[in-house]
Amino acid sequence: MTFDILEPRSRARRNFLKDSTAGVAALAIGFHWGGRRAQAATAPTAPAELVPNAFVRIGTDDSVTVIAKHLEMGQGSYTGIATVLAEELDADWTRVRVESAPADAKRYANLVFKTMQGTGGSSAMANSWQQLREAGATARALLVASAARQWHVSEAELRVERSVVYHDASQRKATFGSLVKTASTLPVPAHVVLKDPSRFTLIGTRPPRVDVPAKCDGTAQFSLDVTMPNLLVALLARPPQFGATVGSFDAAAALAVPGVVKVVQVPRGVAVIAKSFWAAKKGRDRLTIEWDDANAEKRGSAQIMDEFRQRAEKPATSARKTGDAARALSSAVTKISATFEFPYLAHAPMEPLDCVVKLTAQRCDIWAGDQFQTIDQANAAKAAGLDPQQVFINTLFAGGSFGRRANSWSDYIVEAVSIAKANGADGTPIKLQWTREDDIHGGLYRPMYFHKLEAGLDANRELIAWRHVIVGQSIMAGTIMAGLIKDGIDATSVEGAANIAYEIPNVSVDLATMTTGVPVLWWRVVGSSHTTLAVEAFIDEAAHAAGQDPYEFRRKLLAKEPRMKAVLELAAQKAGWTSAPLAKGRGRGIAVAEAFKTFVAQVVEVRVEESGRIKVERVVCAVDCGTPINPDVITAQMEGGIGFGLGAVLWGNITLENGRVQQSNFNDYRVLRMNEMPKVEVYIVPSTDPPTGVGEPGVAPIGPALANAIFAATGKRMHELPFSRSLPG
């Protein structure tokens, strides 16, 4: 997501200390991420806790509870959030636990999204860095003031280490817990002094993730695991084509299945409500539904791509213009061109979409791995006929998302609310469960794109012209974010291309936005999931045309982009780009990208097996994400982004025939498996710049780095995605 491009962070910044909800009277409402305490409801916090602001509570038992406003979907947000707050608090890491914040945009807005609570665009750490530091420092100041008052000494004489306040001169010490009562009576300071980075003891180290133990013994709570008395399970039969609706249906056979309680029609289809998943599944299998396809998308993906291809030859909207690319191309001595075709991609998180909704005439309670709390609150309220303030969201761990749970329609949540409403809104908890087939068929795909690129070199083999045309569907058009489309350009369609970092005197990047009936959505690293591949594979072709080493060629063109150049150099050096030549039958490819203000370069090594199959053996990754908050989490996100991206560029492909999705499960929507994972090495650039995100950027360079490695090994360029279309099985 690119809200940060469109909404400068400085404007979004606010001071929570002035927030009326801050201070000792604040209510802290939470849902325990471990699930052991079902819901704290809205009771005021026990007075035995210090609640200096909306982000932390300190108990008389020395517990430090950090309130996370961001979803934990695997990216390590809970650990990162807790690390930053605990750093300024000087808390004992072993006593820190994390609770999910309730849906409350007043206190928990993503400052990059401005007034909206939600997680996306790799912004969790970037937007909350200052906020969490201030929150931790404020809590620390109160505890120090409390100790100073008790001991009648000046605050300047005190130091704090691992949740203990020390007065060395008198050899006195006090734990946080023992200071809570007095601290709760003190005024919250208006200003706090933050640590100099040289004094960090947690940030930049590798404190273990707060969620790992529960994820190793089966106790971590996902939406799938929510249970409560009288809970019913619903499966929804959705139309086989996007835009089709229910014409008529016969539920008799479904209702005859033991355990099936009710069959209801809702806007998105026909739902079977049952006492168990299996009964709901068998009931759904026995529904007879006549679909009305009058307004359905009936084209196939090949036909849609044909239309995109033809559209690329016509004038489009300018997203970037520097110099005169057309004229420079006509005067170029050497000209090259290429087209790239990108398919629809499903996110396919391991946890198929699911949530629990409990609806009455007065309130709607939701349990979900919720990624867009404010939007989901509004959409659920609308579907329920309530006010957003009557919708309460309990955010649980999400079993992956990759963007899927962050959508403007709140599709799965609205489905569940509409089913609960059709069931009578009587407070019966309903768990909506998607199957994997529902997920693969369910739309909200990474859009298909067609890219056409042309480049020109002069007599000195200098790159003088770059013309790039992008054809595809807008992610934001038709959503509540449509207002972010400026002058016909959806930034999510051109990011990574319009801001091409290479110094080229004549550049044009044009966008033709197409419409289809297939719903689309951001998918991990959003626009850069296709733009980076086109740009970085084609710059490789330009280097080849110029007769230059692709690494040196890039390096020269990045002279004015120090951070991008630095990661490129680091990756090349660690990979032995110039120092360690490869044997025959092997190839090395390089690519570099900036996404969400994080810089990543990767070098891929491939081996051509006897059968001709390509084996990805090694990936060397360099990343500059500003201050590295937790190097181990950063490393994990790069490893994971590489694996996720590799599967997608090698095999990821959602196709349609007559508007029907042809794939259904992991047998035909192939993803990366253990035996296909290369050895990954990650190197992090030391930095004291403000932190940027790491959940998505690692995905961007892997596709082109692989394409370039395959070229180096085989002489074959990869122009169609997935690469499996052009490679021996």
Add this chain to the structure above:
Amino acid sequence: MAINFVLNDSPVSLDVEPDMPLLWAVRESAGLHGTKFGCGMALCGACTVHLDGKAIRSCVTPVSSIQGKQVRTIEGLASKPARAVQDAWIEMQVPQCGYCQSGQIMSATALLERNQIPTDADIDAAMSGNICRCATYQRIRAAIHRAGQRLSAEQPGSA
């Protein structure tokens, strides 16, 4: 109908439809939520449990077929290899979203219970049925090797 089997060392009798997959019997009838639903077709391994000591996909195993047998889920892991696997998982900080990890740990434990010094090829063979969309594979591999080393060090000569 009543299905009788041993679940995590305790006999249980569940009154469920005989064609119900073991996954849902374990989750919804026995109330053990560590075993996850990922694909329903034995394609992803999120539902992996042990049936008489072997890793199986509970999402395609009709509960009627386990009458009288021994089922172990993540909640019932107690063997030395299982402990070594779970310790190594924490040490290597394997999980990201965590949803597939119960299944990964069950497959890894079954592997180490029969082969304490697996090669990379052994790991590929035992683990390629378990998908992790977060792609934590490198750490899974490292954790299995680590657990195997610990086990062989504890029992010299037995590996």
